[in-house]
Amino acid sequence: MTDITSFQFQSVDKNVSKMDVARLRLIWAIALFSLGFMVLIGRTLELGLADPVGAVRKTVATKSGRTVIAPVQMARADIVDRNGEILATNLETSSLAVDATMIKDPKGLARKLAEIIPDVPLATFEKRLSSGKKFVWLKRKLSPAQKWKVNALGEVGLKFEREEERIYPHGRLAAHVLGYVDVDGNGLAGLEHYFDDEMKAGSSQVDIGDRTLRTSLDIRVQFALADELSAAMRAHSAVGGAGLVMDVKSGEVIAMVSLPDYDPNDIRGISKEALFNRATKGVYELGSTFKTFTFAAALDEGVVTLNDGYDATKPLRISRFLIQDDHPKARYLSVPEIFTYSSNIGTAQMALDLGTERQQEFLNNIGLLQPAPIEITEVGAPMYPTNWRKVSTMTISYGHGIAVSPLQLATGISAMVNGGRLIPATLIHQTDGVREGKQVIKPSTSRQIRQLLRMVVKKGTGSKASAIGYRVGGKTGTAEKAAAGGYNEKLLISSFVGAFPMDDPQYVVFALLDEPKGIKETHGFRGGGWTAAPVVKNVILRASPILGIAPKEEDEGLYRQIAMKIHDDKKR
Amino acid sequence: MRKGLVILASFIAVAAGVAVLLLKLAVHEKEQELKALHVQIKRDQEAIRVLEAEWAYKTSPSKLQDKSLRFLALMPPKPDQIILTPAVVPLRPTGEEVDSNVDVLLPERIRKKIEEATKGKSRHKSSREGKAL
Structure with missing residues (x-):
């Protein structure tokens, strides 16, 4: 009995404890659920009260509350x-x-x-x-x-x-600046080749900003140059042409043309001739335009002053070479006259006074002895004698015996007129517009060179480049083409390098015609002054309003002193 | 009392559940809308790219020159036709100047409106009052 009761007691006891356990578990479960719901409520409240912009920011890039959608990603910039x-x-x-x-x-x-x-x-x-x-x-x-x-x-x-x-x-x-791509979109020439890695999507290379490459070109000026140059090329039946417009203060190339050209949209079956970039890869003996550098070096070193002169009565004979003038005056010439009438005899003597070493150093300083640093891969290395003898000094003084690319020449001329700072040419847009450069000649020498260049157009061989109102200065260049064992006097490289406005130069314009033929309009002449100078003039007339250069009456006082040293034989 | 509480609680739970479901559907719908908008914007951007390229092609300087020669009797300006500032134009009519640029004059009808508005306050200069140099 006791057993039973005790059993009953035990079982009742057990029942009670089971209920307790169950209740306890239930409480636990309720507590857990409540906690869970609390968390949910809390989270809901948090989401409801949170700043919607901040929440969205995690998933989509936003800018001041607006959703910004990434621009369409193309495979190339x-x-x-x-x-x-x-x-x-x-x-x-x-x-x-x-x-x-x-x-x-x-x-x-x-x-x-x-x-x-x-x-x-x-x-x-x-x-x-x-x-x-x-x-x-x-x-x-x-x-x-x-x-x-x-x-x-x-x-x-x-x-x-x-x-x-x-x-x-x-x-x-x-086309020659941009280059072209193959069918799979790999850049094969020009900027496309040079910046190939940067332009491809997903590249962590140099940032080219906003996935577009902003070049220094102005397509309107580019067209003016291409149009004028190809017209001159047709008129003179030239085999090729090259042209450049450069900003002298930033080194930006505003236009660069090489003819014949090609259509980069369809590159099948294009001749090597058309693909060849004459403005950067082609190196030419550019002739008298080089006198600018000889004069700048001589004036800067104090070898001569504008008041000196040289005897140019008869041709110079040095070993087997005969140096003579294309526009002979056969008299004593003042330094400004030598430049204006482009006397080889006078320039060669000046180069002798300057000396081989100083000439070499100067040309090296203005980057004419190294390939031009520019953002395309088609760059030609200059050619000059390894053994720089006395006769080389003399011929190089007027641009024979050294071959450089038009780009190098334009860069050098920019340094001559911009106050003497050598600024490497670039094809990339410079936002500030002015770049620092190495001082290669004194600002005062640069001023004299500007006067000399202006005189060439006002009174000398470059008169066909005179764009009225734009104060153009420049230098003609006519060189015979090198042929096996000497020069072929039938084939010329005619060029003209101009800068304007001469009272404060902003742009250098260069034009070159390869093997131009004389025509009736030029009285059979085919030198730089007759063929390339008008191109430069027309380009300046067309491009100035675009570039924001206003025509202005010239301050004659700037040139009075130097003009007095130039005697025009015809007027006497 | 207790029964009421249970009913109330279950009612709230169901209501909350339905509300959350509706919210979810609404959000889903908005997301779809957003996605569609994104697709639309992408497509428009593509179209804009094509149009920009076409614009560049059609306004290429060589084409413009060609059209200009064909349809317009305009020649390139001569240097003496270019002036630095409109102020040196002989017999240039004077009038109300635009605030942002003094070289720009307001057109006649706007000028008249201003004149009417300021009537009586000050006599306005006649626009034909030429200024000779």
């Missing part, structure tokens, strides 16, 4: 000119491929495709369509109209693949 005009851009396009296993009537389809895409031969289509392969390209980069027509065929085996195509909206304009 755009290239624009200094004003933001598009020079090269990537556009989406479609390429046509085929799964040849799904084609039932290859011949019939090939005929239809050949009608739509005429630049691929019928046989190619037939071969590819009946190849039995799973994937064969039929035509890369279709035009939208072609895509539409191919789609209308309704053939299931044909596939379109999304691709990007590089477009150069301005065609031939600035």
Whole structure:
């Protein structure tokens, strides 16, 4: 009995404790659930009260509360000119491929495709369509109209693949600066090649800002230069031409032209001649334009002053060379006259007084003995004698026996007129507009060179470059082309380098014609003063309003002193 | 009392559940909208790129020159036709100047409006009152 009661007691006891346990568990469960709900409530409140912008910021990039969508990522960055005009851009396009296993009537389809895409031969289509392969390209980069027509065929085996195509909206304009890309979008020339890695998407290389490459070119000036140069090239039946417009204060290349040129949109079957960049890769003996450097060196070193002069009555004979003048005056010439009338005899004597070493050092200083540093890969190395003898000194003084690229010459001339600072040329837009440069001549020498250059246009060989109102100064250059064992006097390189406005030079304009022929309008002359100088003049007339240079009446007082030292024989 | 509490609690729970579900659906819908907008913006950006390239192609200097020669009787300006500031134009009419640029004059009808508004306050200069140099 006791056993039973005790059992009962025990069981009751057990029951009670079971209830307690259950209740306890229930309380725990409720507590946990409540806690969970509290967390949820708390989180809901937090989300409800939180700053919506901040919450969104984590998922989408925003800017001051507005959602910003990343711009369309193309495989290559755009290239624009200094004003933001598009020079090269990537556009989406479609390429046509085929799964040849799904084609039932290859011949019939090939005929239809050949009608739509005429630049691929019928046989190619037939071969590819009946190849039995799973994937064969039929035509890369279709035009939208072609895509539409191919789609209308309704053939299931044909596939379109999304691709990007590089477009150069301005065609031939600035082709040599921009370069071109291959079918897979790899840069092969010009800026496209030099900045290939930077332009490709996802590159962590040098930042080219906003995924566009802003060049220093001004497409309007580029066109003015290209148009004038090609007109002169046609008129004189020249085989080639080169031209440059450069900002003397920042070294920015505003325009760079090389003729013949090519269309970078379609690079198939282009001759090497057209691809060759005469403005940077071509090196030429540029003739008398080099006298500017000889004069600058001699004046800067104090070897001569503008009051001195040299005897130019008869040609100089040195070893087997005969140095004579193209525009002989056959008299004693003052230093300004030697420059204005482009006397080789006078310049050669001046170079002798300057000395070989100082001449070499000076030319080295202004970067004429090294390849020009510029952002394209087609850069020609200058050619000069390894053994710089006395006769080399004399011929180099007037630009023979040394070959440099037009870009190097323009950079050097910029330094001569901008106050004596050598600023390396660049194709990249400089936001501040002025760059520091190495001082290569004294500002006072630069002033004298400006006066001399102005005199050449006012009174000397460069009168055809006189763009009224724009105070142009410059120097003509006419050189015979080097041929096997000497010079071919029938073939010329005629050039003109001009700077304007001469009272405060802003731009250097250079024009070169390769093998120009004399015509009736130039009385058969084909030198720089007759062929290249008018190009420079026309370019200045067209480009000045664009570049913001206003025509102005000239301050004659600037040149009075130097003008008195130049005697015009015809006037007497 | 206790029963009421349970009913109330379950009612709140169901209501809250429904509200959260509706909220979720609404958010989902907004997200879809946003996604669609993104797609639309991308497509527009693509279109803008194409249009910009086309604009550059059609306004290329060589094409503009060609059109200008064909349709306009305009020649390049001569240096003596270019002046530094409009102020030196002979017999230039005077008038109300634009605040931001003194070289720009307001057109006649706007000038008249201003004149009417300021009538009586001050006599306005006649626009034909030429200024000879």
